[in-house]
Amino acid sequence: MTRFGRTVPLLGLSLLSAAVLSACGGGGDDDDSTSPPPVTTPVSVSLEKVGSYESGVFLKSAAEIPAFDAASKRGFVVNAQKGALDVLDMSQPAAPRLIGQIDATAVRAGASVNSVAVQGGLVAVAVQDAVKTNPGLVAIYRAADLSLVGQVAVGALPDMLTFTPDGKTLLVANEGEPSDDYQIDPEGSISVIDVSDPAKPVARVADFSAFNGQNASLLAQGVRIFGPGASVAQDLEPEYIAVAPDGKTAWASLQENNALAEIDIVTARVKRIVPLGYKDHGLAENALDFADNDGENPAIHITTAPGLYGMYQPDAIAAYQAGDGNTYIVSANEGDARAWGEGTPAYFGDGAGGVGDPSKGFVEEWRIKHLVHKDGFLRRADDDLPAHLAGLAKGALLNPSVFAWCGAVAGNPGDCRADDQLGRLKVTWTLGYQTHADGSPRLFNQDGVADPAGDRLMYDRLYTYGGRSISIWDANGQQVWDSGSAIESFLASADCKLGAARNVPCADHFNTGHDETAQLDARSSAKGPEPEGLTVGRLGDKTLAFIGLERMGGVLVYDITNPRAPMRMDYLNTRENWTQAFSEDEAPDAAALSRLGDLGPEGLHFIAPKDSPTGEPLLMVGNEVSGTTAVYRLKLTY
Template sequence: MQVRSIVQAFSISVLSAAALVACGGGNGIGPGKPVTPPGQGPVKPVEEATPVSFTLEKIGGYETGVFGKSAAEIPAFDAASKRAFVVNAQSGKVDVLDLTDPAKPVRVGELASESVLAGSEINSVAVHGGIVAVAIQAKPKTANGRVAFYQAADLSLLSHVEVGAQPDMLTFTPDGRRVLTANEGEPSDDYQTDPEGSVSIIHIDNVKTPVVRTADFSAFNGRESELRKKGVRIFGPNANAARDFEPEYVALSADGKTAWATLQENNALAIIDVDAAKVLDVVPFGYKDHGVAGKGIDASDTDLKADIRTWPGVLGMYLPDAIAAYQAGGKTYLVTANEGDARAWGEGDAAYWGDGVVPGDASKGFVEEFRAKHLINAKGWGGRAGDDLPPQLNALAKGGLLNPASFAYCGAAAGTPGACRDDDKLGRLTVSWTQGYQTHADGSPVLYTSKGVQDPAGDRLMYDQLYAYGTRSFSIWNDKGEQVWDSGDAIEQFFASDACKLGASRTIPCKDFFNSNHEAGGSLDNRSDNKGPEPEGVVVGKIGSKHFAFIGLERMGGVLAYDITNPSAPQFVDYLNTREDWTTKDPSTVQAGDLGPEGLAFIPAAQSPNGKPLLLVGNEVSGSTTVMQLNLQY
């Protein structure tokens, strides 16, 4: 009772101080300005109380009514106008929601980019101090895009400026004076046009006349071999470093002077000097050894159950999507959601694959994904011609072998994969054919005969390792890109446990729908062969003296919350998944709830419409925006 009384008294004092701070008046006191009593110096702002823990609760949401077409992706929030801005990729616009009552969001308008750039669509949104920044993709996407600025209160267009190709995620520096955008620069579907990736740094001291500087990767051209040896993936057709690097997401230091951009397909991190608009370094994230205890995966989607095992010789490529930065102990740390993403262009063009008689045309695209059972078939991969055999792979050799030195444990021997190729082993796992096989110093493959004998006249590649997409985890790194902590196999283990429950009421056992797909019901184990739960989005929020990471899981759905105050020892806090129907084959026909979280936005209590910390979640499959409340425990 004594502790509770102290907490209550402290809460009352905090609320009283907050009320004083928030009051405007003739003395020039306004939001965010400390009250100065007569004859005294400035009063130090009252610090927010630090919770012991919290639970997530869905208190409201907005539904577009559009299923499976990315009608709700990236959310952002403006405290002054109490408005949420949510990218609606289906319409190519931003939906504007009034969150005055966060339990009942109301759509009050939209932001469209057609007047800025004909035929364009909006990819991302960010808000700071009443200014809304949107990333606008041109048509075609390989042309330079735009960033436009709007007034949050009345949605008026303030200005726009040209940036690189396919601007996607964008973010304000903490002081609001600059906006950084990740210009992804993806190739055309046939890979005939491949623009350079870059990060634009837009100065908006006067938002009506923005000035752009660009941090590009041209200084790394000619260093491709060096970067590959370090572990940076550079493998697009005829690509130099500048064209191959595809910035996905950007995080900033507390002083706004350093930025970090994930280069997702390259499995690398770009470190950027913001003031100089210069990429200082590109460092590899490395690979996760799924053969080590605590880092296993469920590699098969055929047994319809959770079967999380270690797999020596299988390495996970982090390939993170979202990244967030925070301070702990005076140092900056980075949090990544390790989604995994392959290069897969031209996969819808029949000419790329061929028809089994006419060979596939390698000039029509590039697909690096291949199922392990086809890659290591003792008969070679010719049987996949006209189906899913990439012509670039077929030009290298006629088949692949597993090195018994790495894979004897599952039955590999000279010239045969043994049971390793079985569906309940590694056969169903989707891997990259572009790496893992033995090469000479110049990068050309070391060839073997079909019997597993090394021979320059052979026609088989020898795979020492298999590289899988994503690591089914989230990680914490230091500011140099060195790993401090990784969640290992904790996410899949949690979904396989009795502790995990689904639905807003938390009554549905997770293990009954382990690794389900986000677009279909009755899909138990569906994603085990390919990236599992698929962590994609991450945002960090500070409450009192603690930092919390919120990780959105694209396929399994829902949001994981972790206390990351100690970067080397994060602690699980909560998980909430507000998908309600898990069995209907076509969830678009029922009130299925929220499916496919894409982006997240944390709203601290001081900026929240209801005075409590909130989390906004854009769900791309259900086309819904979820409002979650953090119910704090002291």
């Protein structure tokens, strides 16, 4: 580990010459023209932490997205706190050492780095403009000497980027988020960049303009198009890209829209938008813990909730080819709400108990107990009442034919509002209420009777964020497998242990947060363990997925060789202090932060044995809360 810029080795690394692991999907490391020798497929895989670089910076996203160059043995880590790219010497993975920096302001004043991808000795960097709604750029550097090779303009807020397997094309997701006050909303897009001559990259734009005017059709299919006044192209916000092994097709996760976009790389065209559907939490296999009870009498209670649905809303996705010859997409179903202007008081009220100004933002997330209170919405004016919701009605009800299980009756949500029931769960108010054919809300009176003169919405369904799961989808975007309740159930079980020594029961800190004291059940009313980062690699005949749990922390390893029957292989969480009190207001110093270990895994990068400095497979993990870049080795059992 490092402390105050010094690097302290953890464990020595032994060579593992029998293993060969190659990256799957786009954005891999240097290609080797020599085919590796045949290898034996391991029976099991587990993780062991062997090294760490510590920035000493807490909760400032000082370590987000990692990448690695095999020839120079250098790691590249997005440091959002600096707005730059940290360069690490990883010739000794047990002791990664900071040796340089790529500063985005050298190519554009006030700019910052969002993401990185490395292939063939080139380092591609997504650069955000100082004004995030302005077009950004992609800059290309040489890994060996950090010299700038070329650059090209792309769309607004370029983020995740990845190479095609042959290294000749680079794709970047231009998220196009609106300004915080929602006054400017650029279009989302995917830039397809020819980097066959990296000194003169040429970008084409795969945009969504062809879908403008198809709002009604997309909504009917299940694509969330809901930004106020936004065209389809403005509303769609590409988050992450996965490239097919043949390099001809890519998919972009449209996280807030709960959909995937399929992209033809050859023509730089978005072929279609595929809705991902909703997860029925009324089914036993999709049970969840939806109540945190606000810190009072916290408990693990994984159960069903009829009428509650999860929006998958994946963040990271990856593509791989299975044994049947077909391409599949694996997704980390984090979930994400739109919350623009949440720090703007005028959006939530006029200061005198009235409705806020909808032109000052857009916030879709609200707790159920506020949404369906018998006294209506205005009781939350000047607090957290979204102005757009206040413009729809004066209150909302739960349909008793759906929510009787938690106590709802006509005109009264009953105990469904209780903190130990659905009350504290965060949902979107934009979905689930009854509407007329034209999409306008069907209104009810306070007794729950349909009445054109009424002022209440009637919710038949409630939609929460994320699937608390990983999923596998076929090339057409149809789900072939989902982990259901398996992640939360495992974290609640006696089999799950925390810490590098694996000696702390996970159940003692189930669904904890990543930026404060580890409080049992703290995140159950939000998105639970929050699977976010993901990378995929191949080991012999096995395909492995590595998933970072943003809130609970740690990395899950799944064998996804059979896309219809994945198996969990390991879980390692190297947060070490689970009792110390800390918060954003009282950040730990570098020494205390070192003792805390790794918090908030954001990005993961797999290093194949042929590219590894030690000849064994490694995993890099950027932890945004602790500001650490952790290095793990894969321990293989045959």
